[in-house]
Amino acid sequence: MGVVRSRLDPAATAANREAMLARLAELAAEHAKALGGGGPKYVERHRRRGKLPARERVELLVDPDSPFLELSPLAAWGTDFPVGASVVTGIGVVEGVECVVIANDPTVRGGASNPWTVKKTFRAMDIARENRLPLVNLVESGGADLPTQKEIFIPGGRLFRDLTRLSAAGIPTISLVFGNSTAGGAYVPGMSDYVVMVRERAKVFLGGPPLVKMATGEESDDESLGGAEMHARVSGLADYFAEDEHDAIRLGRSIVRRLNHRKPGPAPLAGYAEPLYDEDELLGIVPPDLKTPFDPREVIARVVDGSDFDEFKPLYGTSLVTGWATLHGHPVGILANARGVLFSEESQKAAQFIQLANQTGTPLLFLQNTTGYMVGAEYEQKGIIKHGALMINAVSNSRVPHLTVVMGASYGAGNYGMCGRAYDPRFLFTWPSAKSAVMGPAQLAGVLSIVGRQAAQARGQAYDEEADAAMRAMVEAQIEAESLPFFLSGRVYDDGVIDPRDTRTVLGLCLSAIGNAPPPAAPAGPAYGVFRH
Template sequence: MSTLRTALDTRSPEYAANREALLGKLAELDAEHARALAGGGPKYTERHHRRGKLLARERIELLVDPDGPFLELSPLAAWGTDHPLGASVVTGIGVVEGVECVVVANDPTVRGGASNPWTLRKTFRANDIALANRLPLIGLVESGGADLASQSEIFIPGGRAFRDLTRLSAAGVPTISAVFGNATAGGAYVPGLSDYVIMVKDRAKVFLGGPPLVRMATGEESDDESLGGARMHGTTSGLADFVAEDEVDAIRLTRRVVARLNRRKLGPAPGPVEAPLFDEEELLGLVPTDPRVPFDPREVLARLVDGSRFDEFKPDYGTSLVTGWADLHGYPVGVLANARGVLFSEEAQKATQFIQLANAADTPLLFLQNTTGYMVGERYEQGGIVKHGAMMINAVSNSTVPHLTVVMGASYGAGNYGMCGRAYDPRFLFTWPNARSAVMGPAQLAGVLSIVARQAAAAKGQPYDDGHDAAMRRAVEEQVEQQSLAPFLSGRLYDDGVIDPRDTRTVLGLCLSAIHSGPIRGADGYGVFRM
């Protein structure tokens, strides 16, 4: 393979400015992550500890293998909304007894672990990842059920959580529930629909209706233990497969269940792993402070792929898109990376062929996004940009090898689609803190609205207020800018997390390992390509 070289000048003023700007964004991101990590705050954390209970992330830390990785997903869920940051649940991928598992842990310090609309979206995303990659799903359950103030947004879509558990089991993906506290009403069906159930003695309570509801509905007098305690479910109802002495014992039993699953990866094993020749630290100085300034993705690849080796495909054709083959943590990947933002017909045709080749070779695809979209204008429309862009989108849509996407910079217009944005179901999608995504850039969008408004006034024979126009453009630009930033997008689960660029290689390596838990197979056919 060809070894990439670097032209990056780490002593230049531009490098220093880029690095300082990105470190500033990372500091802002760290502050937001700290808010999510704080859960319900010191008061509720201390109360939880006084009750002899572990926090959600403490349970996860005991669950995963010592010094094993845990890739947290969607930590900024619900950012910018009225709901708690993090959505009162922790999700991620961790290695348990040598097996990669998806973990979903309720955070009972946040409103008792009650579910809000973002809790559902975050949990559904975790379930999708478990199913797509054939990863066992472990639920660390302690939840007060639905946040009743949001019931109109929870009740009907919430039924999917039950459907997901049954479909995972039917697909041969094990589901495990360890119940540490309340799992009441609809929440009782989570252990009820799981393959394995562990309950903590004197702590776990699983019932459709608690004592007050039973008294109101039937007149019967009962207590928590008789209705849904761990000992009752372990001896009488049979819901509990294992009754743990305490929380640590419950986690031990959960690990033993995973150890006995006899899981084997169905994808090819990785080859030898080599570190890149260039320092990942230098990625901080690569990204220009101005999002309109492009940068060479080969410089990124030189700091991501094994041995900095990259076999470029069609290097002199469609040069705004870099395509080629590499290895990452020993796994072969096909790479599509935007070089100069705009996608022309040549780039679209090149991408279409390359995606087909990757499917023919059963090779996962890595999309590195920094695109302003497909080119517009009379010359390009007459040259077939619509049908060529459609070819690329067709290829991405019907490709069946796993896709990974990293948004390194801009992700505007249909370029987001052609480069496998969220709507195209990449197995994983992460963004860098400087990333932006919208239908188009803020200035362009405001300008389009201004032109349309000016034309509408002229058609009616009315004067146009330039002062009002300027104010409108400023307001629109500010709104679009705010709604295109990485925290806003991540808060709405349009990615799986905002990551430090220096962690990109590690994150992708973890994802590739998880992906290979299932088979890697290319598409057998495509739809009609317009030529």
């Protein structure tokens, strides 16, 4: 109980550190692609038009020297679309209020929305809804990327539905329109609570002059059809008329200041201490080979306040570490995999711990490094299915906020029991060392080999060993590629791949954001489904 005594030997973990630094260099290179927008040519053209790039708009919107937690920066990685998916999303502080910001990047294909733009935007809006954060849209988009309309049109309607539901739930929505907002995109300002438009820049219409000409024969121009001044003076769509982009951002900040926003969640404890150990040492904890176990207490000691961690049931179910701590003054309950495999004891321990956290309204932090639940006749007979189901039941029906960090392996149903994406953690981040799949590449290829061998035997045929070796190599390579963090982050299965040294800061920002929503109410009926003991 109390302060964690680190046993980490920096000299012995030098190889781990070098491997992590190499992965971080790869991460920086991929982030640079998103930061570059549409490339120098299109960024320069955008500036020549007197416009600011998306990230500069965000920087001016948020309070000076305040952090901006960018979300899903690698969205669309590994696809035919640019890394970042032509939109910037994140959480920033505006006039002292934490807000979700969604900024179209018009230097990438005119800010047109592709399928990954839609997924990334939906995720940002989910975060606004779950944590009751005001939503600020920085709008300049040519609408849907038409060649992919079949993947955008039908699911994309959710964007407008969600905007109205945010407003109905009392969560403010604000649109600052810097340029085109056409077709379906016109409904973004149309369904926002507050709308600011920039003089001679904002163009908001369901159909531009060419479409109007084709549909009705009417001759029109951009300004009379959907210009900022027309919407401010005639249609009434614009609530505020800005002289330029800086003025629009000033007006946006003023709107947020007048929201009279108050955080209903409990305030963090004052006077908390920094961890006793250097965050830089987090780089050396996870081995390159995830089959090699590591002690998650070494991570906890470098993340929580004062390295102070009260471990719960330390002698029982020792493959899962559970306990209580504070992080930037916010109380948290932590579940962390110690040796990868989850047995019946770990499952029962987790379920009890989750129930205790729900009794006290304490958010839960899951630190994942799991190969899944144990298999084999002995463990089946001891009830691993019902005990794993017990843990998953507890995670599924827990009412307190969950945060997840995938540090290493995240395989099989262990991903579910440790609150993977399907279990709706408020936030989920991965380290560059993480891998996630139904099982390890070698295990999956081996299973397919066994099944194929048995099928050949049942048919009385000789098994083609050469073809088997080729199949195994191909499957292992495919699963390895599809389990890597960039691939998963590209599909918005997490909220970002982060430097391990930033873990404490990122989690602190998330816990602060969570405080914008009131504590969960007690359920009207049973808190959990039926537990099989």
